[in-house]
């Protein structure tokens with residue numbers, strides 16, 4: 445009999461984690477103990493609970509035999525039963541909800557998805573806290589997750605957290621000092637990548653390529669290029685130069701983009717997102 449995992453705040457990201465863990469392929473025997481036998485999905489409103497119900501109805505049988513229960517306004521009851529709690533409410537609600545569900549003693553392992561909420565804020569309520577930043581592609585198994593552990597988290601609990609979180613797509617560890625930057629790069633990252641896809645699509649459209657075909661070209665160019673960087677291990681700069689014929693079209697296009705400040709715009713934009721992530725944790729923003 446496995447343990448119970450509660451997801452407190454089962455909206456966009458909570459549901460992404462719920463899908464990823466529930467549908468994870470059958471675990472090897474040595475790792476099976478890290479999978480819950482039950483997930484309790486908690487929301488405050490019946491409306492949000494009905495959206496979880498709809499999601500779960502679309503699932504097949506869980507390969508690891510996980511069952512799902514849906515609770516409305518019953519956080520305390522859910523957390524009392526749980527060995528692991530995923531906190532996925534909006535950052536401005538994190539402290540209020542932790543105050544409500546805080547354990548007596550060490551309590552469960554807390555995996556917080558809340559942008560900007562620091563390990564020191566989390567460990568004031570849950571000594572065994574893990575800060576995770578992930579993103580919306582997690583809904584489709586193509587997410588990225590960056591994790592940072594509080595000192596008290598044991599090696600066995602680290603393995604458990606990695607085993608759960610890796611099913612969003614990719615999971616890597618970074619020190620907490622990098623978490624606000626990771627929030628911008630990973631959490632907000634899909635919006636920045638979408639802006640690039642949208643711009644390329646609209647460029648195709650402007651020059652007469654129909655929207656459907658422009659969309660397909662933009663998606664596949666981005667996907668193929670990312671794969672090329674990953675597979676070759678080369679720097680993007682070196683690969684970029686390979687595409688540039690002397691005096692050719694690519695370098696001409698790149699020069700105009702540099703004139704327009706595309707690269708520094710992206711760098712500064714991500715830096716600004718990280719600055720706002722820091723403010724979120726300090727409760728300066730909702």
Ligand SMILES: NC(=O)c1ccc[n+]([C@@H]2O[C@H](COP(=O)([O-])OP(=O)(O)OC[C@H]3O[C@@H](n4cnc5c(N)ncnc54)[C@H](OP(=O)(O)O)[C@@H]3O)[C@@H](O)[C@H]2O)c1
Pocket residue numbers: 452453454455456457458486487488489490491492519532533534535537541557558559577578579580631632
């Ligand atoms: N969305 C992203 O792209 C993204 C990316 C990276 C990180 N994150 C982080 O993920 C966290 C969740 O974001 P999200 O986009 O998933 O937000 P969301 O869709 O609004 O989900 C939050 C959920 O929490 C529920 N909730 C509110 N108050 C609650 C309470 N007192 N007890 C239990 N549940 C409660 C809400 O439902 P009801 O109020 O209706 O009950 C809602 O279903 C945030 O901290 C954010 O920083 C999000």
